[in-house]
Amino acid sequence: MTFQPITRNTVSAQIREQLLRMITTGELSPGARVPSERELSEEFEVARTSVREAIQGLLSMGLVERRGNRTWVAEHLPDVAVDSDSSTERFIHQLFETRRVLEVPVFALAAERSDDASREAVQAVLRRFEGALTLCEFRQLDREFHTLIASGCGNPLLLELYSKVLDQLFRSWEIDSILTEQRDQNEVDQIIQAAVEGHRVIAAAFCTGDPRAMATAVEAHLIEIENSMVPPVVS
Numbered sequence: 001m002t003f004q005p006i007t008r009n010t011v012s013a014q015i016r017e018q019l020l021r022m023i024t025t026g027e028l029s030p031g032a033r034v035p036s037e038r039e040l041s042e043e044f045e046v047a048r049t050s051v052r053e054a055i056q057g058l059l060s061m062g063l064v065e066r067r068g069n070r071t072w073v074a075e076h077l078p079d080v081a082v083d084s085d086s087s088t089e090r091f092i093h094q095l096f097e098t099r100r101v102l103e104v105p106v107f108a109l110a111a112e113r114s115d116d117a118s119r120e121a122v123q124a125v126l127r128r129f130e131g132a133l134t135l136c137e138f139r140q141l142d143r144e145f146h147t148l149i150a151s152g153c154g155n156p157l158l159l160e161l162y163s164k165v166l167d168q169l170f171r172s173w174e175i176d177s178i179l180t181e182q183r184d185q186n187e188v189d190q191i192i193q194a195a196v197e198g199h200r201v202i203a204a205a206f207c208t209g210d211p212r213a214m215a216t217a218v219e220a221h222l223i224e225i226e227n228s229m230v231p232p233v234v235s
Helices: 011-024 037-044 048-060 088-112 116-127 135-151 156-170 173-180 185-208 211-229
Strands: 064-067 070-073
Touching: 011 037, 011 048, 011 135, 037 048, 048 064, 088 135, 088 156, 088 185, 088 211, 116 135, 116 185, 135 156, 135 185, 185 211
Parallel strands: none
Antiparallel strands: 064 070
């Protein structure tokens, strides 16, 4: 794990944001042990009281939990195991169908429950989509964006279930093969740009606290990205 240097302004908030980012991107996955207060204070070069405040914030969000004197990323559900003998295209359709079932209501709930701090965090991530991004950079940022918004639903069980579904998307060789083997760079760039535009609409709905607009934005975004990767299902 690589941590960034800490400035002296809102130290505990910066620590919390970096740990939250590691949780939302999967670098600290459900069930993983969070480094101890001593380890984090040494990594960040800050007092242990600041680390303690940051951990307390994550505890209140339900994203981490205490077990004895250790802190762990919350995990309440078994892993989502997928052993599919379907074709690549069918598997991707199944993944996106599952995302729509989960993501639309979870994101709508998150928009309804959004507050100033969560809106600011989403806007901060959205700004990082500006400029040229490699496919690897985009995919990491894409997962961070979606998981960060989902965390606003306020339900750790829903967030964990959603994160486990995203694991199947971001770690599947089917997605990698479509984006890296079957596309030229121009096509990949177009998919990334379409996704970024969809993120802007989603972020706008989140920041206005409009669950209906959010549901519409998420549904449109997922359909557009799915159709840009594989042909639509013909009924």
